[in-house]
Amino acid sequence: MYQISEVVDSNDRVPMMTGRTRRSTIGPTPAGGISKQANGSKQSSAGEKTPSHPSHSNGKVKKEKQVHEPVRTPQERSTICERLSCHVLQESLLSSASGYSNYRGILNWCVVMLVLSNARLFLENLLKYGILVDPIQVVSLFLKDPYSWPAPCLVIVSNVFIMAALYTERRLSVGTISETTGTFLYLVNLTTLLCFPSATVLTLTSMTPAGGVFALGVYTILFMKLYSYKDVNMWCREIRHTKARTLTRSHSCPSVAQSNGSAVHSHVSYPGNLTHRDIYYFVFAPTLCYELNFPRSPRIRKSFLLRRLFEMVRCTNLDVILFQWIVPTIQNSMKPFQVNMNIRCLLPLLSPLPQQVPNHLIWLIFFYWFFHSSMNFVAELMQFGDREFYRDWWNSETVTYFWSNWNIPVHKWCLRHFYKPIMRRGVNKWVAQTAVFLVSAFFHEYLVSVPLKMFRLWAFMGMMSQIPLAWFVGRFLRGNHGNAAVWISLIIGQPVAVLMYVHDYYVIHYMSQS
Numbered sequence: 001m002y003q004i005s006e007v008v009d010s011n012d013r014v015p016m017m018t019g020r021t022r023r024s025t026i027g028p029t030p031a032g033g034i035s036k037q038a039n040g041s042k043q044s045s046a047g048e049k050t051p052s053h054p055s056h057s058n059g060k061v062k063k064e065k066q067v068h069e070p071v072r073t074p075q076e077r078s079t080i081c082e083r084l085s086c087h088v089l090q091e092s093l094l095s096s097a098s099g100y101s102n103y104r105g106i107l108n109w110c111v112v113m114l115v116l117s118n119a120r121l122f123l124e125n126l127l128k129y130g131i132l133v134d135p136i137q138v139v140s141l142f143l144k145d146p147y148s149w150p151a152p153c154l155v156i157v158s159n160v161f162i163m164a165a166l167y168t169e170r171r172l173s174v175g176t177i178s179e180t181t182g183t184f185l186y187l188v189n190l191t192t193l194l195c196f197p198s199a200t201v202l203t204l205t206s207m208t209p210a211g212g213v214f215a216l217g218v219y220t221i222l223f224m225k226l227y228s229y230k231d232v233n234m235w236c237r238e239i240r241h242t243k244a245r246t247l248t249r250s251h252s253c254p255s256v257a258q259s260n261g262s263a264v265h266s267h268v269s270y271p272g273n274l275t276h277r278d279i280y281y282f283v284f285a286p287t288l289c290y291e292l293n294f295p296r297s298p299r300i301r302k303s304f305l306l307r308r309l310f311e312m313v314r315c316t317n318l319d320v321i322l323f324q325w326i327v328p329t330i331q332n333s334m335k336p337f338q339v340n341m342n343i344r345c346l347l348p349l350l351s352p353l354p355q356q357v358p359n360h361l362i363w364l365i366f367f368y369w370f371f372h373s374s375m376n377f378v379a380e381l382m383q384f385g386d387r388e389f390y391r392d393w394w395n396s397e398t399v400t401y402f403w404s405n406w407n408i409p410v411h412k413w414c415l416r417h418f419y420k421p422i423m424r425r426g427v428n429k430w431v432a433q434t435a436v437f438l439v440s441a442f443f444h445e446y447l448v449s450v451p452l453k454m455f456r457l458w459a460f461m462g463m464m465s466q467i468p469l470a471w472f473v474g475r476f477l478r479g480n481h482g483n484a485a486v487w488i489s490l491i492i493g494q495p496v497a498v499l500m501y502v503h504d505y506y507v508i509h510y511m512s513q514s
Helices: 054-068 074-084 104-129 135-140 150-157 159-174 179-203 209-242 276-284 302-339 343-350 352-381 399-405 408-424 429-452 458-464 466-476 479-511
Strands: 002-008 022-028 034-037 042-044 248-250 267-269
Touching (some): 150 179, 150 209, 159 276, 179 429, 209 408, 399 479, 408 429, 429 466, 429 479, 458 479
Antiparallel strands (some): 002 022, 022 034, 034 042, 248 267
């Protein structure tokens, strides 16, 4: 038989409460029986508690002590830990094992020290010679006569070669002419593309050296673009003729339709890409390698354009300031250099202050102006998505790595249209690399000797000398030593070649007149 009994435990009181707590127990009531409480503890039917084990009572005391201990916040715990210990296992920042790479402050320090160490020479030239570079002189570098613009006119004529390439491809796509005839027409077109502007620059007396460099640079870029245009369309015809697969890719020109501020690009397959819009998009795009589609950015960012435009203006002003520094040094070195052509005249010119430093800084600023600011500006305007115009060439530990990473558009073109086709024909790797340097040396000399109207081969020999230098650095120098060798070749080698051309140009045009 079961009954309900109420047992009042005066010891089990809830803290902060004044009343008693009643506990109800349900259990059998025979004599000597045990009733079970609601909280799980056992008690005799007479209401007397069963004696508990001593360990149970100790645990209860410990639990009560823990409840009454103050609860610490994470901040308080961390404060106590900081007081007790202040050392951890770590490397010094300048150690290679630390993984630290933010040296912007050291870079700024180097720039400040460079400016302060050379400020005296700059101020001395400014006080002695005055302002030598002004906007009128900059314009006169490109135009002798304000009514005669030979360089811009020569650039406009280049549209003839673009149209010749387009219509040749159209005839090849429909089979009107054979592949052999198309190859011959391309050979004539590309050869004329290089010979015609050089002949014009050499014959026109109104063409300035700066204007000639600009015009020949445009024609050289156009030559490489049309060569890539020929190759890609030829590959498309081969795929179509073999019926290996259907080539369907995104069109390389934006369509007029818009969706949420982003251009909607149509799709085209060969020969649908042979249009005026397609070829002129490729001509103005910041790349030398043609594709039926290009990666496209979703929209034009106006703030990005303004930043790049500001950088272009700022870099131009810096180059003008550096020209103000370098012109007096070159003028003072020409006469003794021409009179006494010996090693004693070369030693002051090879020192790091008079010419090498400003010349190298001009080259670095031009690199940033052209490969970063200008090409990103054009790419943003045309929504061209591939913005890899350079890689980390400043970390080059070999000469080969430098030439492969400082000018990515040219490197991609050489790899795609020259180096790999030669390798497929079974040519040795070293011979193929030498051939690439040979072509690069030709175009360097082409862009310097023709505008100056003198042939000295300094640029050609400078490029070909990179082959033994690359072998030496790759064989004997590694790590920081290789990187230092690359920087030394850039700081000393390029200014020496420039000095050779400036000296010969000065002797031909100024010393003969005097």
